[in-house]
Amino acid sequence: MRDFLKRLPKAELHLHIEGTLEPELMMALAERNGVSLPYGSVEAIRAAYDFTDLQSFLDLYYQGMSVLRTARDFEDLAMDYFRRAHDEGVVHVEMHVDPQAHLARGVALATVMEGLGRARRRAERELDLSTAMIMAFLRDRPADEALTLLEQAAPYWETLDAVGLDSAERGNPPAKFSEVFQRAKALGLARVAHAGEEGPPDYILEALDALEVCRIDHGVRCLEDPTLVERLREEAMVLTVCPLSNLRLKVVERMEDHPLPRLLEAGLTLTLNSDDPAYFGGGMLDNFLACRRAFGWSREVFLDLAGNAIEAAFMPEARRTELRRRLTACR
Numbered sequence: 001m002r003d004f005l006k007r008l009p010k011a012e013l014h015l016h017i018e019g020t021l022e023p024e025l026m027m028a029l030a031e032r033n034g035v036s037l038p039y040g041s042v043e044a045i046r047a048a049y050d051f052t053d054l055q056s057f058l059d060l061y062y063q064g065m066s067v068l069r070t071a072r073d074f075e076d077l078a079m080d081y082f083r084r085a086h087d088e089g090v091v092h093v094e095m096h097v098d099p100q101a102h103l104a105r106g107v108a109l110a111t112v113m114e115g116l117g118r119a120r121r122r123a124e125r126e127l128d129l130s131t132a133m134i135m136a137f138l139r140d141r142p143a144d145e146a147l148t149l150l151e152q153a154a155p156y157w158e159t160l161d162a163v164g165l166d167s168a169e170r171g172n173p174p175a176k177f178s179e180v181f182q183r184a185k186a187l188g189l190a191r192v193a194h195a196g197e198e199g200p201p202d203y204i205l206e207a208l209d210a211l212e213v214c215r216i217d218h219g220v221r222c223l224e225d226p227t228l229v230e231r232l233r234e235e236a237m238v239l240t241v242c243p244l245s246n247l248r249l250k251v252v253e254r255m256e257d258h259p260l261p262r263l264l265e266a267g268l269t270l271t272l273n274s275d276d277p278a279y280f281g282g283g284m285l286d287n288f289l290a291c292r293r294a295f296g297w298s299r300e301v302f303l304d305l306a307g308n309a310i311e312a313a314f315m316p317e318a319r320r321t322e323l324r325r326r327l328t329a330c331r
């Protein structure tokens with residue numbers, strides 16, 4: 001099964017590029033940029049990744065990215081991840097990026113976008129890996145800051161596939177960002193949002209109605225509202241589920257308790273993703289393997305989930321056709 005899951009052409013729709021920063025690269029970049037870290041070793045960094053909830057993770061996630069200073073750092077970060085992903089059979093990566101977290105540290109938007117842009121072009125050329133970019137707004141920051149960022153990103157609108165909404169969910173409902181998402185819609189950008197990870201099912205509803213999203217990131221708490229589940233099913237709304245993330249952030253106690261089998265049973269359109277692989281103990285293949293171990297799913301289930309991701313991805317139709325063909329060849 002491991003062999004099959006590795007060969008399966010996997011499209012990753014929910015990944016934070018800053019969450020791919022492995023401790024080894026964090027140490028190397030700290031040294032390169034003269035940034036001091038509160039850890040003496042790679043082992044000490046890994047040992048600190050013992051999270052109690054989303055906020056306890058976000059605190060370390062924002063601290064970790066302090067080593068990213070130059071365009072070359074962002075290029076190295078993304079290329080390192082693209083190579084690892086490619087090695088485990090990932091064929092397409094859609095990365096969230098959190099510009100506000102970098103602007104707040106005095107790193108220019110151009111530095112971030114140009115570094116990531118270079119890595120995207122290299123991934124296509126060197127690894128036959130297609131990519132998409134989702135510029136995310138931090139929901140625990142003011143809405144007008146998000147609007148300013150969207151306008152500031154005008155030179156990069158062409159390179160964006162969507163806007164997203166992430167960071168601390170509780171107390172920051174989607175409707176706070178209605179105006180900026182309306183502006184993104186007017187610019188022809190697709191919209192996605194984290195909702196129902198730690199926050200209530202009502203936030204999922206709000207993301208659908210106030211933000212007009214085409215995908216819900218996480219969404220696992222929808223099961224608490226049967227009417228919402230029925231709507232998600234009817235609309236074939238895609239949920240980008242991240243099982244190892246949910247385990248490490250204590251959304252679930254054990255993988256065996258994860259709602260994935262119930263979500264599947266409810267007829268929802270699901271995809272499997274890694275979220276922040278450097279922090280949550282594994283990439284795409286590990287997430288697929290964790291599901292196999294916990295739920296005993298057959299090849300057919302994994303083929304369906306991988307197919308959902310290819311269908312829901314932001315990619316040119318020619319690429320989608322090619323990936324569909326590669327998925328069929330896996331059968």
Ligand SMILES: Nc1ncnc2[nH]cnc12
Nearest residue numbers: 016166167168194275276
């Ligand atoms: N799992 C997650 N939820 C919300 N914001 C995030 N930013 C990075 N990872 C995140």
Ligand SMILES: [Zn+2]
Nearest residue numbers: 166194217275
């Ligand atoms: Zn996420």
